[in-house]
Amino acid sequence: MTAQILDGKATAAVIKSELADRVTVLREQGVTPGLGTVLVGQDPGSVSYVRGKHRDCAEVGIASIREDLAEDATQADVEAAIDRLNADPACTGYIVQLPLPKGIDTNAVLERIDPDKDADGLHPTNLGRLVLRTAEPITSPLPCTPAGILELLRRHDVDLAGKDVVVLGRGTTVGRSIGLLLTRKDVNATVTLTHTGTRDVVAHLRAADVVVAAAGVPGFVRAEHLKPGAVVLDVGVSRVVDPETGKARLRGDVDAGVADVASWLSPNPGGVGPMTRAMLLANVVDSAERAQADASR
Numbered sequence: 001m002t003a004q005i006l007d008g009k010a011t012a013a014v015i016k017s018e019l020a021d022r023v024t025v026l027r028e029q030g031v032t033p034g035l036g037t038v039l040v041g042q043d044p045g046s047v048s049y050v051r052g053k054h055r056d057c058a059e060v061g062i063a064s065i066r067e068d069l070a071e072d073a074t075q076a077d078v079e080a081a082i083d084r085l086n087a088d089p090a091c092t093g094y095i096v097q098l099p100l101p102k103g104i105d106t107n108a109v110l111e112r113i114d115p116d117k118d119a120d121g122l123h124p125t126n127l128g129r130l131v132l133r134t135a136e137p138i139t140s141p142l143p144c145t146p147a148g149i150l151e152l153l154r155r156h157d158v159d160l161a162g163k164d165v166v167v168l169g170r171g172t173t174v175g176r177s178i179g180l181l182l183t184r185k186d187v188n189a190t191v192t193l194t195h196t197g198t199r200d201v202v203a204h205l206r207a208a209d210v211v212v213a214a215a216g217v218p219g220f221v222r223a224e225h226l227k228p229g230a231v232v233l234d235v236g237v238s239r240v241v242d243p244e245t246g247k248a249r250l251r252g253d254v255d256a257g258v259a260d261v262a263s264w265l266s267p268n269p270g271g272v273g274p275m276t277r278a279m280l281l282a283n284v285v286d287s288a289e290r291a292q293a294d295a296s297r
């Protein structure tokens with residue numbers, strides 16, 4: 001068997017063109033959505049992600065606002081940047097690029113974001129809405145990677161109802177939030193959230209219909225761990241030095257051999273990453289539309 005590709009790049013392109021049409025309508029109504037980013041320091045990965053987000057914005061007609069702070073920025077400096085974006089009417093949604101440098105209290109930063117401008121869906125109010133609403137529609141922003149994974153599967157007609165999903169990794173941005181999303185009544189998956197304290201991860205993997213690999217361990221998931229026909233999503237974003245070229249390159253959590261046993265596989269790059277970025281844009285457009293609807297009531 002060779003897995004069918006969950007093509008995140010192509011799917012994100014379709015979503016971006018849908019969003020561009022919605023942005024055109026907003027602009028006709030006199031509203032220009034604007035994405036803000038807070039970047040602290042110059043980590044090469046973070047710098048390139050933030051650059052990519054602003055490039056995406058330009059493609060769909062969303063304005064860009066940047067708050068770039070030095071590596072040695074203090075808690076007060078970061079909070080002042082948040083306050084500026086909260087107060088800026090041109091900024092309809094924004095993100096704080098994670099991880100923040102050591103010494104910055106990430107939770108305090110996330111809590112200071114105006115929940116109505118939270119483009120990452122990581123403010124406790126928005127995470128709380130995700131916890132509270134099991135069956136009701138959610139109109140608040142959702143975390144981008146989990147939402148992107150769901151949308152990627154939906155647009156390839158991969159149904160999750162009744163499926164056993166094993167998630168590797170308990171981080172807030174992926175593992176913990178995707179568990180909440182997949183167990184909603186409109187998805188109806190059964191989720192096992194595994195982590196570094198899990199006794200036998202491989203036993204869980206062998207039983208999984210769907211694997212969401214967000215452990216951050218390059219090549220962790222291998223063909224022999226999987227049930228034939230499993231659906232596999234590679235969320236890993238490790239950067240490793242290629243011994244042949246000596247250059248750093250992106251390496252996911254899924255070994256290449258998995259393509260021989262999986263029924264569906266998200267490539268990496270070109271899978272979950274572009275979908276994450278598309279969902280960020282969707283959160284910005286959604287919140288600009290909500291603000292516009294509130295203003296015209």
Ligand SMILES: Nc1nc(=O)c2c([nH]1)NC[C@@H]1CN(c3ccc(C(=O)N[C@@H](CCC(=O)O)C(=O)O)cc3)C=[N+]21
Nearest residue numbers: 095096097098099120144237250269270271273274276
């Ligand atoms: N506040 C915050 N929100 C985030 O959403 C967030 C974050 N912090 N910190 C880091 C992670 C990681 N992340 C990625 C987004 C896009 C790609 C992506 O588009 N990757 C391309 C390849 C890009 C490359 O080659 O560097 C792809 O998969 O095709 C990857 C990773 C968002 N994150």
